[in-house]
Amino acid sequence: MKTHKQIKDWGLGLSGPLIIAGPCSAESPEQIEKICIEMKEENVIPSMFRAGIWKPRTRPGSFEGIGEEGLKWMEIVRHHLNIPITVEVGNAAHAEIALRNKVDVVWVGARTTVNPFAVQEIADALKGTDIPVMVKNPMNPDLDLWMGALERFHAVGLTKLAAIHRGFSDAYDKRFRNKPNWSMPMHLKRVWTGMEVINDPSHIVGKRDGILEISQKAMNFGLDGLMIETHHDPDNAWSDAKQQVTPKRLKEILAAIDFKKPLESEQPNERLNDLRRAVDHLDDQLLDILQERFAVIDQIGAHKREHHLSVFQSDRWKDVMESRTQKGVQKNLSEKFMKELLYSIHEESVKRQEKQLRESEAVKK
16 A cells, blocks of 8 residues: 655644534534533533534435535534534535535545545535545445545545544444444554544444543544534434533543644654554454454353354364465465464363363253
8 A cells, every 4th residue: 555645734723632523413503502602611612613414314214414504503603612613525515515605624424435436526526625624434444445535535636634533334343333443543644644533432432421431542542633422412412312422521521531642743762652552552452352252252162062062163173274364364464473373262262162061061960
C-alpha cells in the first residue's frame, strides 16, 4: 500500500483533540436550542456541533431525518455556541444542499463509504470547494475501501480530510453495536501521514454506559478526537436513544478521559513510548480474543462430553493447521511462527477439554 504525503491541516482553527457533539438527529428548533443552552450551562462547548439531517435507515417507514429544513436550525447553534456545524451527506444532492446552507464540515457515513459510485458523486459535487470532509469506515473491516473513499476526495482537490472510526458489523460479538478494530485506524494514520482519525464511541458501543471506556481506548491508541452523540433528553430521542448522552454526562466523560498527545506531535523518544503503549493495548486485544476463543473451546469440550466424542479430532486439527498457516503467511507472518503459535493454542485447547472430561468423570463417581 502506498504511503501518502503530508496533507494540510484542518484549517478551522482547532487545537488539541477534536470533540464533536450533538444529537443523532435534528428533531426541532426547540431541541437544538435546548441542547445548546445546556452545553453552555455545563460549560462543555464542543469543537464542532453534529446533527443528523438525513438518516439512512435499514428499512422504510422509520424516521429518515428532517431534511433541508433542519439545516436552517443550525443558525441556532451558531448564535449560542459560535462553533462549526457538521452533517452527514449520503449523496450528491445532500452535498449540494449542505453547501448551499453553508455547512462548515460534512461527513460520509459507513453505509455510503461502501459504495464507490456514491462517494465519487459526492466528491464531484464538492469539487472546487475547500470544505473539510470526514469519512467513516465502511460497514465491514475493509481498509482499502476506507482508503479509497478518502482518495476519491483527495483526487478532486479536497485536502482537508479526516477519517472516522465507528466500528464494524459483527453478527457474533454482542458486546458492541459495531465492533472496534483499533489496528485499522492506526494503520491508516501511518500510511497516510498527517491523516486525522476521529473515534465515534456512540456507534461502537450502541449504549451510553460504555462510551467513556471506548473513548479512553481511542485516546490511548493515539486517535485525534471523539464524536459523541449528545441530546438534552436522550431517552425520548427520535433515533438511537440508547447511545446518546446529556450535555452534563458529556462533560463528565470528557473530564474523566486521559487525553494523549497524537503520535505526529511527539519527539522521537516520546513517539517510541507512545508506539509501545499502542503495542500494549493491542496485546490486551489479543488476550481478549484468546479468552473468547477458549470460551468457545470450553463449549466444544462440553459438546464432546455430551456426545461421547474424543478430545482430539485429527481431520479437524489438520484443516486448522493448514488453513490458518496459509492465512498467516498471506498476512506476512512466517510459516514457522504460525505453526508454533497454532501448536501452542491447540495444546492449551486439548488440556482444557481433558480437564473438563476428568472433572465430569469425577462428579459421576
